[in-house]
Amino acid sequence: MTVGVLGSGTVGQDVLNLIERRKPIFEDVGVKIEIAGVMVRDVNKKRNVPAGTRVTTDCDFLQECGVVIETIGGVDRPLDILRPYLRSDRPVITANKAMLAERWDELREYALDGKLYYEASVMAGTPVIGPMSTVLRASTFNKLQAVLNGTCNYILTQMEGGQDYAAALAGAQALGYAEDPPTLDVGGFDTAHKLAVLARFCADGNFPYSAVQVTGIENVTLADVQDASRNGEKIKLVAELERAGTGWKATVAPQRLPADHPLCTAGATRNALVYEGDECGTLIFAGGGAGGMITASAMVGDLLDYLLGFPGHVPLH
Amino acid sequence: MTVGVLGSGTVGQDVLNLIERRKPIFEDVGVKIEIAGVMVRDVNKKRNVPAGTRVTTDCDFLQECGVVIETIGGVDRPLDILRPYLRSDRPVITANKAMLAERWDELREYALDGKLYYEASVMAGTPVIGPMSTVLRASTFNKLQAVLNGTCNYILTQMEGGQDYAAALAGAQALGYAEDPPTLDVGGFDTAHKLAVLARFCADGNFPYSAVQVTGIENVTLADVQDASRNGEKIKLVAELERAGTGWKATVAPQRLPADHPLCTAGATRNALVYEGDECGTLIFAGGGAGGMITASAMVGDLLDYLLGFPGHVPLH
Amino acid sequence: MTVGVLGSGTVGQDVLNLIERRKPIFEDVGVKIEIAGVMVRDVNKKRNVPAGTRVTTDCDFLQECGVVIETIGGVDRPLDILRPYLRSDRPVITANKAMLAERWDELREYALDGKLYYEASVMAGTPVIGPMSTVLRASTFNKLQAVLNGTCNYILTQMEGGQDYAAALAGAQALGYAEDPPTLDVGGFDTAHKLAVLARFCADGNFPYSAVQVTGIENVTLADVQDASRNGEKIKLVAELERAGTGWKATVAPQRLPADHPLCTAGATRNALVYEGDECGTLIFAGGGAGGMITASAMVGDLLDYLLGFPGHVPLH
């Protein structure tokens, strides 16, 4: 099985290293993985990848790929590269929630056809998309709440410790947690991308990103956080989806939650999701939200699922 | 698709009602479910099942079944009924951890062949077996800890409130939570069955039930619980699996855990599981552990997965 | 893989022996065949079957079967036995053209679902149904002519040698070629059954047996045969299917054909079929029409196809 990788940042490198490390698992299912190529911007940059990995700036190697793992991010650039490949009905593994959220018009048909694998796109290594696209569909979905952005989680936790917003943000940027400008994270748009992806499994298979109402954490003050704390509460950036009349209401906004709420007890460094269904009851999923290897673990997991014969993550019709 | 159901207790009735209620989901995947028959002990007993359901004391209808859902419980009785059926390579959906744990010698080949679906067997409606048999295998597993028995959870929580063990147990029995004799629950054996099932996905595909070291909660005293409480801890019946030398150590025993440990914050009525892998990090799964409909939701979810073309839950080789 | 066999006449015994003889072929595709049981009328009758074969008068063993091979013949008796089994969506391999022709109303849904394998039903060991249900569908079908009944072939050939019809028929009966009464063969009905089966692959997926116009060979005289011979022709019982207006005309009747016509040159002991399509041109298929092992070869071939993952023979929609 020939695998191509687009991009070789932290996640891309970790994907390559994990495939190498877990060779025995692939041999166990009777498959030998061969990396056909890795598309990068600069072939001379030093990288931590297995010796002999073929690194290139063009994407001719896609012709040879049985499956492609996309890790470059962005919205239109990866889709431009993938477009001819996707037309051949070959599978793509991606963690790219921005592309999935904003280019669903084009990607939906491939998702419905089982060609897109994107467990890593919403909660990194925590498996929620697999269950939501399969077994959980037996229950009647009612509501979900989730904390999905590690940078916001970090900033708000620092504020609980007494820092003001600007200082906490600067700290996050210094540590490399937040991009510059940090709008995608602190503005709530990354969380909104993820909520749109989730909504397509439990509310409406064609849920548009534009229907998510988004408020970021930029206006959360230290006073707000301290006031919450005095009342036994924490402020979290919460993605929420629930029924509204005959349709659905999707919002991303800061919320005050009791300190013993599952979204709070999951801890400062973990993403968490609370899923409520009439029959399955209230389910809680939580796991680490940052780190290339955590994301890589779900992408290589998707690769394994593909090799085991499972279709990709199919949204509601 | 003709479906047969063995047993018609709480779970069996809820399975039948949920299949009826979720008809649109099955129609969405192009399948019309027909119940070929329901095997019961007493056809005259009043039941809450869809009108017209064919109830019978024999199991001749298995001949007509494309898939069978087993809800009768026990170890040898369900297996005796299923044995000829299983030889035909048709799928079985079950929540029966006792049978899975204690008759693995016979059942393993069917599981390896993808014919057994048993998401409901360990954490009822909380999806852990699906992820552990697929995407999570990409990570290197190290350790898991879990609270898996609702009756023990209830008793220990009552003791936190000041009841002694005997009174708490009597209360659980009065509410119908615990069987009589309650050994399977309070002796830790139900939890051990579930741990054996889990171990086959992350440690050793042939992990024997007999290798689980089991201590129940019968000897936990009110003084123990109160002492823990004074130290900011709770006592839980914990299933634990971790590396030991070149092998694995599996234990079920009461443990004192910090009150903010994920197994404690999940709450008195929820099962919880903490999964640690080198790459995926620490993951938390939690959900309601009791109630027929919660269990039924996973069994009907398994039915949906089967109809979507997914194989059953395949353990490690 | 557990296989059940219904009936143990010549064909049934040959199926059992061929499965035993060709074990390496099944091992080559990774399958070990186990005969779950053979249903017979009389368990004490001496049979040429592999030692240890489980012979029984009931059909309880169907519960254990992953696939069933039907060789008992007749119309309603095999269907009554198979009905509950078929409802479970398990596959049936059969050579029973009478049942296929006359009970299509009930069997069609299983055929459309790919659960019926019946290569042996029309031309025994000569593969025509496989190609007609797959690759040949790319061509526009126009016409077919076929000689499909060995008994008629034998009788007419004997008449070419100078015997009259009654003597030739008596000879066929003495040799065990013709049943008593021989109406099914000499009346053209067996040939008509086969033509109805063929028509469903190339003309109309719901082609009714009753639409075949049937004339047998009972009124063919020695004088007719000799007159034909003087003109360089032979008389054959020909099944013919061709376009008629917007529909199709299906007939079974004796025809005078040039001695060098493919239906004649195939020889006295061979079935033959001439298939005409706009694009594929004129194709000829011929092979032995009698003998249990010839029929068994196609039935075991169907078993192999099933094990290789091929669906059964799907008619036009």
Added chain:
Amino acid sequence: MTVGVLGSGTVGQDVLNLIERRKPIFEDVGVKIEIAGVMVRDVNKKRNVPAGTRVTTDCDFLQECGVVIETIGGVDRPLDILRPYLRSDRPVITANKAMLAERWDELREYALDGKLYYEASVMAGTPVIGPMSTVLRASTFNKLQAVLNGTCNYILTQMEGGQDYAAALAGAQALGYAEDPPTLDVGGFDTAHKLAVLARFCADGNFPYSAVQVTGIENVTLADVQDASRNGEKIKLVAELERAGTGWKATVAPQRLPADHPLCTAGATRNALVYEGDECGTLIFAGGGAGGMITASAMVGDLLDYLLGFPGHVPLH
């Protein structure tokens, strides 16, 4: 489903036209065919293809193809183009016996993986490879004889009419039947290519082309043909495969056969194959050997089989 076509000679054009003409058959299996591109040497050459067909001299469109139909012929040129594409595990449909025979070392793994479809490569529109790779494997193969080259058939038939070899060859060339130089046909090499392909289904999955002993028809004289005719025989270029000790003997050579032998009665314009198995008996397949549409019918049939979910033609292991 996006389809690419390599080459646009007679066969390539007929493939394109047949796909267009048989649209309803593809719609019947739920597929809309889209031609991604057709690779040609000269885009300005006038072609009989559906309006709007995208014709190009490069093969970039392969990136978009879910399946590729190769009609350019030759040995290394098509393989050089297909090599990267094949590594992606996408299917190829081809009638190219030269490439299959001479580059089996490289192609075999793809054939074993079910990715190569080549019904048209040996007997054009007559389905022999399908049956030989599936249902016929239930029988023990012993021997085959076949007439597989239309040009030789034409020349030898002309010689039966009184022309000498040189005149008959010149006639064949004038009619465009024979290439210039005609060695591939009259030297027996085309027939040998085909025999090597056949041998891999019934004798040895790795049968080498070089093991075929080849004698052409160049030395067959008019006197030879006339002498045969006086003895009620015809001379045919016969491909023959039979057991020889523990192995197999494969030869291509002119043979004198009785005029009523199936290879002769098939007629001057038809290919024919006689297949002998212990259990299936003697089977005869015959059909038109020349003409682009006949070949196209099998290639589009292969496309249909692929879309129906059938694997390609898998040789013996």
